[in-house]
Amino acid sequence: MLWYKAWLDTRGRFLIGLVLLVLAAAGNVAGFPHVQRIGAVDLDPNEPFHQQLSDAIELSRTFRGFVWHEWFRQSALSIGALFAALLGTSHIFSSSRRGLLFTLSLPASRRHWFATRAATGLAELLVLMVVPSLVIPLLGAAMGQPYGVGEALVYSLCGFVGVATFFGLALLLSTIFHDAWRPILIVCLVAVCVSFFELLVPNSFGVFSVLSAENYFRGGSLPWAGLSVFVVVAAALLYAAARNIERLDF
Amino acid sequence: MTDSAIIETVELTKIYGDRKAVDGLNFSVPQGSICGVLGRNGAGKTTTLKVLLGMARPTSGTARVFGLDAANNEASVEIRRRCSFVSEEKDLYDTMTVGEIVRFAAGVYPRWRTDLEQRYQTAFALQPLASIKQLSRGARTRLALLLALCSGAELLLLDEPTSGLDPAANEEVLQLLVAHAAREGATIVLSSHHLVDIEQIADRIAILDHGRAVVQGALDDIRERYCRVQLVFDGPAPEAALHTPGIVGVKRDGRVMRVLSSAGSERLVAEARALNPIAVDVTPVTLKEIFLETVAVEI
Numbered sequence: 001m002l003w004y005k006a007w008l009d010t011r012g013r014f015l016i017g018l019v020l021l022v023l024a025a026a027g028n029v030a031g032f033p034h035v036q037r038i039g040a041v042d043l044d045p046n047e048p049f050h051q052q053l054s055d056a057i058e059l060s061r062t063f064r065g066f067v068w069h070e071w072f073r074q075s076a077l078s079i080g081a082l083f084a085a086l087l088g089t090s091h092i093f094s095s096s097r098r099g100l101l102f103t104l105s106l107p108a109s110r111r112h113w114f115a116t117r118a119a120t121g122l123a124e125l126l127v128l129m130v131v132p133s134l135v136i137p138l139l140g141a142a143m144g145q146p147y148g149v150g151e152a153l154v155y156s157l158c159g160f161v162g163v164a165t166f167f168g169l170a171l172l173l174s175t176i177f178h179d180a181w182r183p184i185l186i187v188c189l190v191a192v193c194v195s196f197f198e199l200l201v202p203n204s205f206g207v208f209s210v211l212s213a214e215n216y217f218r219g220g221s222l223p224w225a226g227l228s229v230f231v232v233v234a235a236a237l238l239y240a241a242a243r244n245i246e247r248l249d250f
Numbered sequence: 251m252t253d254s255a256i257i258e259t260v261e262l263t264k265i266y267g268d269r270k271a272v273d274g275l276n277f278s279v280p281q282g283s284i285c286g287v288l289g290r291n292g293a294g295k296t297t298t299l300k301v302l303l304g305m306a307r308p309t310s311g312t313a314r315v316f317g318l319d320a321a322n323n324e325a326s327v328e329i330r331r332r333c334s335f336v337s338e339e340k341d342l343y344d345t346m347t348v349g350e351i352v353r354f355a356a357g358v359y360p361r362w363r364t365d366l367e368q369r370y371q372t373a374f375a376l377q378p379l380a381s382i383k384q385l386s387r388g389a390r391t392r393l394a395l396l397l398a399l400c401s402g403a404e405l406l407l408l409d410e411p412t413s414g415l416d417p418a419a420n421e422e423v424l425q426l427l428v429a430h431a432a433r434e435g436a437t438i439v440l441s442s443h444h445l446v447d448i449e450q451i452a453d454r455i456a457i458l459d460h461g462r463a464v465v466q467g468a469l470d471d472i473r474e475r476y477c478r479v480q481l482v483f484d485g486p487a488p489e490a491a492l493h494t495p496g497i498v499g500v501k502r503d504g505r506v507m508r509v510l511s512s513a514g515s516e517r518l519v520a521e522a523r524a525l526n527p528i529a530v531d532v533t534p535v536t537l538k539e540i541f542l543e544t545v546a547v548e549i
Contacts, residue, residue: 001357008345099343104305106358107331249306
């Protein structure tokens with residue numbers, strides 16, 4: 001029954017996220033023919049972000065490169081991070097939540113509630129990352145641009161590890177702040193800062209390289225070490241959130 | 251822990267920030283009783299219930315329910331398995347319907363009583379398809395009570411259980427609580443501002459003030475012990491202090507001195523006669539008078 005409650009609490013945000021991500025993925029694929037029609041672009045080598053722009057143009061020449069660069073490296077991660085923040089901040093013991101005292105009076109430990117809530121959120125995030133990505137092989141085939149389901153799964157699972165870290169951060173912040181907005185804003189701010197830093201200093205920490213499985217795209221090998229670091233960080237954030245919830249007074 | 255006490259707190263203190271919500275509370279409730287907890291707003295009633303349910307951790311002292319330490323996480327789950335709670339706000343899950351929350355609670359409480367569920371759902375006129383968000387305050391209160399009563403709990407902790415009910419529904423609920431306690435052998439602790447309700451159904455009371463129990467015990471004993479002695483003098487009432495133990499309050503008004511005693515009247519009357527009153531009257535007091543005399547009323 002705790003699962004049912006966790007689902008009721010999050011289904012609105014989850015379903016909105018799913019629809020949005022599926023539409024965004026479909027829009028991305030549908031945009032490929034238009035990008036192909038764009039002719040050669042002369043870039044001034046002294047322009048800022050020249051390297052990034054020429055990489056993007058180069059990658060957009062093929063469907064595989066375009067999808068990886070536009071969807072798996074950018075859109076899926078940024079929208080995924082936003083919904084990780086939204087799902088992470090609707091935790092069961094939020095003081096603004098209706099029915100809080102009823103929840104606390106039920107014969108279930110806070111740890112049990114938290115584990116159920118975190119597992120539900122992570123399962124929803126997994127669906128949010130995987131299902132829209134599977135739209136790409138489907139639509140690609142319809143457009144005469146074959147795309148491997150296995151490849152889409154690899155990228156979406158790497159992306160899931162990344163957004164799970166943002167989910168853990170959101171959950172932890174929501175045990176510290178009493179409102180929902182500050183955790184969402186802080187998580188989004190962290191995501192934006194990481195993006196800008198990666199843009200200004202390419203491959204400094206390789207965050208996006210790991211989460212978009214760049215090595216797999218370019219050479220076929222998975223970034224196991226980087227993914228392991230993200231898994232450990234996400235687990236640590238979830239553990240800290242669980243400890244905080246056990247200490248809370250209502 | 252007292253043999254028959256289902257709840258016992260010893261020097262229980264709970265501090266939120268710089269506010270002492272409960273201050274060295276010693277309080278016990280025997281099994282099978284209906285105990286009314288009275289007190290002004292902020293007296294510590296709700297905080298005490300929260301500590302008993304493991305929602306808040308004691309700052310110091312102990313709180314035991316069924317002999318289990320309420321501050322221990324595992325014990326607290328066992329306590330909540332055997333007791334149910336109705337909060338003052340009756341805040342339930344607004345995203346569910348009546349039927350959904352009943353099914354949800356039935357799945358969570360191991361000793362859910364389906365027989366009582368059907369009985370109370372009819373008695374409380376609750377429509378299973380009605381959205382909780384749309385329920386009136388009275389209907390929400392009835393639903394919260396239904397969930398508590400059907401949980402199979404040995405102990406019901408009810409915070410203002412009749413708030414939002416009209417007088418007829420209020421009376422029905424009080425009768426139902428008494429009948430439930432008698433039939434199921436449940437212990438009920440209800441906190442309320444309605445002294446009349448408490449007087450009607452409780453066999454024990456505890457009056458809390460500033461986080462401490464200033465009066466507690468069996469209601470009949472308290473009624474027997476508490477009395478008002480009115481002394482009339484032929485001149486202004488003397489300022490002399492009375493030393494008999496159990497004096498709760500003394501009021502002087504011209505030639506009249508009114509003394510509230512919590513230890514009967516015999517010794518007090520004997521001492522008062524030494525002051526040469528022209529008339530001595532001993533009258534019983536109501537729960538309201540005891541409450542108002544023992545709780546520092548600030549206006």
